[in-house]
Amino acid sequence: MGLSNITEIRKREIVEAFYQTAIKEGLESTSIAKIAKTLNIQPSLIVHYYKTKDELITALIDHCLELYLKIFEKAYLTNEDPLDMLVSLINSMFSKDWNDLFDDGVYYSAYAMVFREPAFREKFSKIHKELRVKFSSLLKDCDNTGAINCKNPNETANRIFFLLDGTYFFINMLSTQKEQDEHLKQSKLLSLEMLGLKK
Amino acid sequence: MGLSNITEIRKREIVEAFYQTAIKEGLESTSIAKIAKTLNIQPSLIVHYYKTKDELITALIDHCLELYLKIFEKAYLTNEDPLDMLVSLINSMFSKDWNDLFDDGVYYSAYAMVFREPAFREKFSKIHKELRVKFSSLLKDCDNTGAINCKNPNETANRIFFLLDGTYFFINMLSTQKEQDEHLKQSKLLSLEMLGLKK
C-alpha cells in the first residue's frame, strides 16, 4: 500500500529543523518557509505533516521535554544507589549540562507563548510537572533507603525546581562569566542544603 | 517656529499603544501597522518617531523599568524608617502588586529577545541591575541603622532577586491559584529569612 511509512521520521526531521532555525532566527519569526528552506523541501510538505503552525510549536515543546528527560536517564544509568543518582542529577541540573540542553532564547519564547495560548500553557506546564514528579520520585527513593530525610518529596521537588528556574533566569542578567559561575555554584549549594546534603 | 513640540507626548503614546497591543497579540507579532490602528494614525507616523522597530522595543523596555521603579518610590514615600521601607518593599515584591505591574507574556518575550540581540540584552540587564542596585542601597541603609545585619548588600540583593525571578517563573507552571499563593508565601518567607527578618 503505497510508500513505506516514513511519516514519523519526516516529522522528527521537520521539528529538528524548526528548532535549529528558531535558534538562529527566533521562535516567533521562524516561518514555515524558512523551515522548508533549511530542509530543502517545499513549504506545502511541512503543512502536509503539521496542519497548522501551532501543531508544529506543540511538537517542539515535546521535543524539548525529551531532551531534558535524557539527563534523568543518564543519572539513572550511571549510578546504582538512589543517593548517587540524586547527587549526580543535582550536579547536572546546576551546571552547563542542563543549561546547554535547550536553547535559552527558544525556551523563553515558548514560555512567553504560554500567556497568550492556553493550549501552550497546558503543554508547557505538563512538561515542567513531569520533570518535577520524576525528581520527586527519586527523593522518595532516597528517603526510603534513609539516605536523606524528606517528609514531603513533592514539596521539596517544587522548591528545588523553583531555585533552578530562578537560577537560569537570573544568571543571564549577570554580565561576566565569573559572576554567572559563582551564582550557579551558590544556588547548587542552597539546593544541597535544602536536601540536607551539605558537606 | 512651527508646531509646538508634542514629540515626547506622542512617543509616549506610541509606546503605550505598543505595550497594549503586545499584551493582546504578543510582542513579536505586534506590527507597526497594528500599533497604528490602535492609535488611529498612519504607520508612517510611528516610523517618523521611531526609525526602526528595534528602537520601539528598546523604548518599551524602558517603559517597563519606569513601572517597576514606581513600586520602590511607593515604599519610600509611605515609610520613614529604612526597615519599614524594606519590609514594605518585600511585601510588594512577593505579591500581586509586583506581578501585575507588567504583563508576563510581554515581559518574557522581551527577555527571550535578549538571546538573539545583544542590544536588547544590554538594555534588559541594565534594568535588572538598576533594580538590584536600588534594593542593595536600601539594605545598606538598614545595615547602617542596625536594623539588619548585612555584610554584603550587593550579594544579598542578588540573592533576593534570584528568588524573585524563580518565584514568578515557577508559579505560572502551577495549575491552581491556591498552589500559586502558597508558593508566593513560602518564597517571601525564605527572603525574609535570608535578611534575618523571620518572625
Next chain:
DNA sequence: CTATTTATTGAACAACTGTTCAATTTATTG
C-alpha cells in the same frame, strides 16, 4: 504489471511585513 497510496512538488492566494517618500495639513512665530 497494475492499482493504490503516500510523498512531494510547484504554483497560487490574499493579507500582512517594515520602510520609504513626496504631498499635505496644522500650528506657531515674526
Next chain:
DNA sequence: CAATAAATTGAACAGTTGTTCAATAAATAG
C-alpha cells in the same frame, strides 16, 4: 498675513506570511 517648521497623511515598495490545491513522483501490495 506670510514664512517656517513640525505633524501627519496616503500611496507605494518588494518581500514574506500561513494555507490551499491540483498535479506529479515514488514506492509498495495484490
